[in-house]
């Protein structure tokens with residue numbers, strides 16, 4: 001079972017010029033004139049009115065046009081979240097483009113998928129053994145900037161993101177964790193270890209958390225979560241599968257919101273997602 005609470009109370013945001021709510025796209029229910037026409041003159045007049053309205057709406061949407069975002073994804077394993085985000089970019093549900101894949105395991109499944117889809121693969125950090133391969137933290141920041149990366153998405157990446165990168169991309173690095181933070185997070189809690197800890201605790205709910213990344217593991221501002229029921233005789237693998245299915249949905253939804261600039265920061269520092277269907281609602 002998945003639940004998601006919609007917040008639509010009075011919100012206060014840091015003072016900044018209010019952004020006009022864009023006119024909703026033309027939809028029959030919203031834009032069809034519904035009164036009976038009296039004569040051919042009325043019909044002609046109505047066509048003029050509707051044409052003007054359409055032009056104004058299109059013009060407004062053009063003014064509000066938001067640029068596609070450039071995304072870099074970091075993985076260490078199979079990369080199923082990475083693949084779902086890529087499918088979203090290709091399919092049109094995400095207004096973004098995957099320009100880089102970064103990994104600490106250059107032969108992992110995510111890296112193989114990137115190479116077979118023409119996405120450049122970078123190795124970070126440098127392997128411990130003496131090797132020319134791999135980037136230093138400074139080199140990594142430089143490359144991300146050269147590619148014009150707007151957002152960095154961690155998806156099963158198992159190394160600590162260095163402070164240099166966190167500082168270079170403030171409020172622009174996201175991570176997905178397979179449990180409801182702040183519980184079951186931190187150093188040593190990743191992959192199946194997380195689900196084993198959840199089951200051992202007797203928690204009745206788990207589920208993915210998407211949060212902004214700071215200098216420590218799993219302590220950044222929480223942006224999105226969804227709850228997944230823990231079943232009494234769940235194995236770690238069964239729970240992992242249910243949570244991963246929910247991760248795939250949640251990450252694509254959040255990345256779509258990021259690319260559409262629908263993240264709003266409340267004055268107390270909590271980030272919220274503005275509803276796509278009703279701009280007055282946040283969650």
Ligand SMILES: Nc1nc2c(c(=O)[nH]1)N[C@@H](CN(C=O)c1ccc(C(=O)N[C@@H](CCC(=O)O)C(=O)O)cc1)CN2
Pocket residue numbers: 154157158159160161162166175176177178186187188189190212213214215216217218219220
């Ligand atoms: N600066 C940050 N870096 C990273 C974060 C973060 O929040 N801030 N999130 C992690 C992802 N993650 C949980 O979501 C996570 C990944 C790995 C570990 C961990 O304990 N790793 C081991 C090494 C594991 C390995 O090399 O196989 C360790 O550091 O000893 C904890 C949490 C990504 N980076």
Ligand SMILES: NCC(=O)N[C@@H]1O[C@H](COP(=O)([O-])[O-])[C@@H](O)[C@H]1O
Pocket residue numbers: 075076077078079080081082155156157176177178189190191194244247
């Ligand atoms: N703490 C980090 C962590 O455990 N991340 C988890 O690794 C898996 C990666 O799967 P994927 O490679 O198939 O996307 C995901 O379940 C993700 O939440």
